[in-house]
Amino acid sequence: MFADRQKLGYKQINPAISLQNVVEEIADIDAELIIASGDISGDHSRLSYLHFIEILKHYDLVDNLITLPGNHDLNPYFGEVLGRFDLANSPPRQLGNWMIHGLDTRFQGTKGRHDQQSLQRIVQNIRRARKLGHVLISHHHPIDTNSWMDKHEWLNREQFLSQISSLESLQLVIYGHIHTDSTRIIDNVKFESCPSTCWQWAMTEEFGVTKDPPGYKVFELFDDLSFQSTTFRVT
Numbered sequence: 001m002f003a004d005r006q007k008l009g010y011k012q013i014n015p016a017i018s019l020q021n022v023v024e025e026i027a028d029i030d031a032e033l034i035i036a037s038g039d040i041s042g043d044h045s046r047l048s049y050l051h052f053i054e055i056l057k058h059y060d061l062v063d064n065l066i067t068l069p070g071n072h073d074l075n076p077y078f079g080e081v082l083g084r085f086d087l088a089n090s091p092p093r094q095l096g097n098w099m100i101h102g103l104d105t106r107f108q109g110t111k112g113r114h115d116q117q118s119l120q121r122i123v124q125n126i127r128r129a130r131k132l133g134h135v136l137i138s139h140h141h142p143i144d145t146n147s148w149m150d151k152h153e154w155l156n157r158e159q160f161l162s163q164i165s166s167l168e169s170l171q172l173v174i175y176g177h178i179h180t181d182s183t184r185i186i187d188n189v190k191f192e193s194c195p196s197t198c199w200q201w202a203m204t205e206e207f208g209v210t211k212d213p214p215g216y217k218v219f220e221l222f223d224d225l226s227f228q229s230t231t232f233r234v235t
């Protein structure tokens with residue numbers, strides 16, 4: 001989002017309008033949680049966050065909102081306006097037989113780094129509730145994309161991957177940052193990146209934007225600890 005609601009980004013997309021189109025569809029699916037995985041502001045302005053929350057409010061979705069901070073949210077306004085929705089800096093949320101955890105990966109510029117204490121807290125919470133299914137959400141990508149986006153990397157992701165590898169009840173890791181829909185399974189953990197509500201990055205060696213429309217991903221978490229995800233594009 002930009003302070004100027006008329007401003008266009010890549011592919012001539014107006015992020016406020018594309019967010020509104022996505023949110024309008026989400027409003028119809030009666031989701032228990034709506035997760036914005038970070039990079040909510042495109043210009044570090046307070047107003048950009050106010051526009052974001054106004055759109056969610058318009059569709060009466062604020063009570064179900066969860067946000068994660070992205071590299072573009074490394075500013076005082078994210079906390080000021082969206083602090084109460086920030087899962088990475090609050091206790092995990094339980095939904096039926098599932099627990100949802102958030103990890104802050106903001107560091108310097110576009111690069112990410114988690115702090116060891118925060119990850120340790122999540123690991124302990126997961127170990128204490130082994131019978132639940134667990135979902136962990138971060139902003140940066142924990143696994144390489146083999147594209148230009150790997151320059152904007154999560155620096156200590158190997159440490160993250162090694163620490164979570166011992167957690168049998170961690171089933172799903174969700175992230176944003178790469179503006180791409182992807183799914184990969186590593187050691188029984190599913191890693192899912194989500195499309196952006198505005199432009200989609202091309203996973204190519206050189207910088208690029210695809211023609212894919214804005215989108216969102218729906219995760220259904222069932223009581224028997226199985227789950228499924230479906231990606232939707234909004235044209």
Ligand SMILES: [Fe+2]
Nearest residue numbers: 039070071177
């Ligand atoms: Fe990002």
